[in-house]
Every structure is written in structure tokens, then in C-alpha cells.
Amino acid sequence: SESRFTEPTLDDLRAALVRVDATDYGAHSPRFISRFTDMTRQAVTYRAGRVLLAGDAAHVHAPLGGQGLNLGVQDSVNLGWKLARVVLGTSPDALLDTYHAERHPVAARVMHNTMAQRALGATDDRTSALRSVMSDLLAFDEPRTHMAAMISGLDIHYATGRTADDDHPMIGRRVPDLDLVTSDGPSRIYEHLHRAEPLLLDLDPGSDLDTSRWRERVRHIDATCTGTWELPVLGEVPAPSALLIRPDGHVAWAGSRTDTGLHVALRTWFDA
Ligand SMILES: Cc1cc2nc3c(=O)[nH]c(=O)nc-3n(C[C@H](O)[C@H](O)[C@H](O)COP(=O)(O)OP(=O)(O)OC[C@H]3O[C@@H](n4cnc5c(N)ncnc54)[C@H](O)[C@@H]3O)c2cc1C
Known part of the structure; x- marks a missing residue:
């Protein structure tokens, strides 16, 4: 039958092919047919x-x-x-x-x-x-x-949890996969996301970000990164001095040599 409300059959498919292309191409043995x-x-x-x-x-x-x-x-x-x-x-x-x-x-x-x-x-x-x-x-x-x-879907940016102090263009967007150097040697940002845990990436050797209250809940990694911070559509953005990255790879907070907004972001996303 050609009704849209019944399960389609091989005969329906053949009839449709013949109608459009004047041949059914010898179609046979379908694995499954759906509408x-x-x-x-x-x-x-x-x-x-x-x-x-x-x-x-x-x-x-x-x-x-x-x-x-x-x-x-x-x-x-x-x-x-x-x-x-x-x-x-x-x-x-x-x-x-x-x-x-x-x-x-x-x-x-x-x-x-x-x-x-x-x-x-x-x-x-x-x-x-x-x-x-x-x-x-x-x-x-x-x-x-x-x-x-x-x-x-590479232009997606989420506005939730953003405050007036958070103006870095990376906030809400997917973090790019840049090369890092940590005390364990070279790695890439995405390798540190495999555990699907919140990650605070501190890229400023002189900084002293206080996340002691969240130590159990947020992994803190000190690293250096010399790459260019380039995002889809936006192009190059200012290099952040630190990033709070959600387990889905989106940036919850980005620092520019200050921790303004960090504690609000930590509370918003990772406080019980
Ligand atoms: C022709 C076509 C081409 C497409 N091409 C693309 C493409 O190129 N790229 C792309 O990204 N997307 C494509 N899509 C879309 C993509 O197939 C769907 O978005 C995707 O499969 C949805 O996945 P899902 O797991 O949400 O749902 P589904 O794949 O529909 O999975 C739901 C599952 O639940 C099962 N189920 C339903 N009811 C019950 C029940 N009561 N109990 C137990 N199990 C149940 C169903 O049998 C099914 O296996 C295409 C879709 C179509 C129709």
C-alpha cells in the first residue's frame, strides 16, 4: 500500500523508484525499510x-x-x-x-x-x-x-552561568585542542578531558588561583601553552591565563590574569 500510515514494503519502494526513475534497479533483500x-x-x-x-x-x-x-x-x-x-x-x-x-x-x-x-x-x-x-x-x-x-555545530555557545564580569569570548564555547606542557611533559587539552571531570587549567606560571575549597571536585592542572587560541567563526581570541572547563569541553570561565568570576563559576557549576 502507498499509505503514509502503514509500514512500508519492498513493493512500495519499487513502485516509488519506478515512478521517479522508470526502473526499480532490481532492488531486493532490504535490511530494513522505514519512512x-x-x-x-x-x-x-x-x-x-x-x-x-x-x-x-x-x-x-x-x-x-x-x-x-x-x-x-x-x-x-x-x-x-x-x-x-x-x-x-x-x-x-x-x-x-x-x-x-x-x-x-x-x-x-x-x-x-x-x-x-x-x-x-x-x-x-x-x-x-x-x-x-x-x-x-x-x-x-x-x-x-x-x-x-x-x-x-561548531559555533555553539552557551550563555548560562555567565555574569557581567565574564567577557572573555571563550566562555560558553568549546575549548580548542591546543598543545600543553605540564610537569608530566607534553600533552593536548582534550587528553585531560577524557575523564569527563571539571578541569581548571592554570596557564599563568605566576598566578596563585585559590581553588582549595573545590580541590575534591575540580581537577587543577598547571601548564604552559604557546599555541594560538583560534575559535571557529571568531578566529583568534586573546590567550586566557586560566580556564575552567566543563566535562563536556565547554568553557565555564576564562581568566585574563585575574580570578574575577572564577568563584561564581565554580559555585554555579560544581557546588553541591
Ligand atoms: C534518511 C535519514 C538520514 C539521516 N542522515 C543523517 C546524517 O547524515 N547525519 C546525522 O547526523 N543525522 C542523520 N539523520 C538523523 C539521525 O538518524 C537521527 O537524528 C538519530 O538516529 C537519532 O538518534 P536517537 O538515538 O535520538 O533516536 P533513534 O535512532 O530513533 O533511536 C531510538 C531507539 O529507541 C528504540 N525504541 C523506540 N521505542 C522504544 C520502546 N518503547 N522500548 C525500547 N526501545 C524503543 C527504537 O527502536 C530506536 O532503536 C538522518 C535521518 C534520516 C531519517
Whole structure:
């Protein structure tokens, strides 16, 4: 049957192929067949008490741009460490509400751009003209970088927990994977994130950041880093003197030779 409301069969697939391409290409022995549409929907809230939604349970959209899986995995990475800390009692329950606050707008934006891509796929003359105007615009570096960073999710920055004192552009963004030298020798930032623990990276040999109260909860590493701090879309940003990195690799706080805002960030993210 060709109804959208029944399980699709191999005959449905063959009939569709014949309709579009005048041949079924000899299709046989399918591993599985399923239907998908450009349905675009998002759960109003990702958290209701002890019920949390992530991945396609929280949002569905047309698969254009191949963004759904990435979005769902990043939901889970954002939620996983928060859930673990709240269950272990090392962060307050309110931490779980930042999951919706941070991830709901990200999926809303993906749905927005997949709807736009879907609209651009129409074949009438006016849409063909619009597609060609878009192609012309995407020949320029700035719009192309903007679109690529959006579709790859590399431009994501979270605004939660930010205070008026926190103005470093890295706050809320994913930390880049730069080379470090610690007392154990050379390493890269991401190696220190494998344990999925909060990390305070002190990059100023002369500094004396007092994190004694959080010693049990936040790993503190002294290191030097001579690399260039380059972020997707933004380009080079001022080198921070210290960074507080969340277990999901996003920056909770960045210092510029002062600890202003550090204790607020530590309390916000990692206090019980
Ligand atoms: C044609 C197509 C192409 C795509 N291409 C891309 C791409 O290139 N890149 C990309 O990033 N994304 C792509 N996506 C999107 C991506 O496949 C989804 O976003 C992703 O698989 C969602 O993962 P999920 O774990 O949230 O949900 P699912 O993969 O749907 O997993 C949910 C699982 O739960 C099981 N389940 C459901 N109900 C129950 C129940 N009651 N009890 C037990 N188990 C249950 C289901 O059987 C399923 O295995 C594409 C999607 C489509 C349709």
C-alpha cells in the first residue's frame, strides 16, 4: 500500500523508484525499510522532573545537512555529566535545568535551518532563482563560514552561568585542542578531558588561583601553552591565563590574569 500510515514494503519502494526513475534497479533483500518526512517538531520542555528528553525524542526535522545525530549526541554529552553530578550530589539539582536552557535553542536553530533548506529544494522557477542567489552568496567566505559553523555545530555557545564580569569570548564555547606542557611533559587539552571531570587549567606560571575549597571536585592542572587560541567563526581570541572547563569541553570561565568570576563559576557549576 502507498499509505503514509502503514509500514512500508519492498513493493512500495519499487513502485516509488519506478515512478521517479522508470526502473526499480532490481532492488531486493532490504535490511530494513522505514519512512521519513520533513516533519519538524520539538518538545516544549526537555525536562519534567525526573523525565529528560534527548535526541530525536526531543526534536525531529528533515535530515538535510546531516545534523540530527550530531545534535542528539551533543544533547546527551551536555546532559550526561550534569545528571551524574546531581545523582552523586556534587552539583545542585538546578544544574539539570541548564540542560533545557542550553540545548533547546540549539535544536530550534537546526530546525530553522533545515526548514529553510527544505524550502530551497522546491523546483518552481522562483525557488530555483532563490537557490541561485543563495549559491552566489555562499561563494563569499563570510556567509560560507557562517553556514558551515552552524551546520557542523561548531559555533555553539552557551550563555548560562555567565555574569557581567565574564567577557572573555571563550566562555560558553568549546575549548580548542591546543598543545600543553605540564610537569608530566607534553600533552593536548582534550587528553585531560577524557575523564569527563571539571578541569581548571592554570596557564599563568605566576598566578596563585585559590581553588582549595573545590580541590575534591575540580581537577587543577598547571601548564604552559604557546599555541594560538583560534575559535571557529571568531578566529583568534586573546590567550586566557586560566580556564575552567566543563566535562563536556565547554568553557565555564576564562581568566585574563585575574580570578574575577572564577568563584561564581565554580559555585554555579560544581557546588553541591
Ligand atoms: C534518511 C535519514 C538520514 C539521516 N542522515 C543523517 C546524517 O547524515 N547525519 C546525522 O547526523 N543525522 C542523520 N539523520 C538523523 C539521525 O538518524 C537521527 O537524528 C538519530 O538516529 C537519532 O538518534 P536517537 O538515538 O535520538 O533516536 P533513534 O535512532 O530513533 O533511536 C531510538 C531507539 O529507541 C528504540 N525504541 C523506540 N521505542 C522504544 C520502546 N518503547 N522500548 C525500547 N526501545 C524503543 C527504537 O527502536 C530506536 O532503536 C538522518 C535521518 C534520516 C531519517
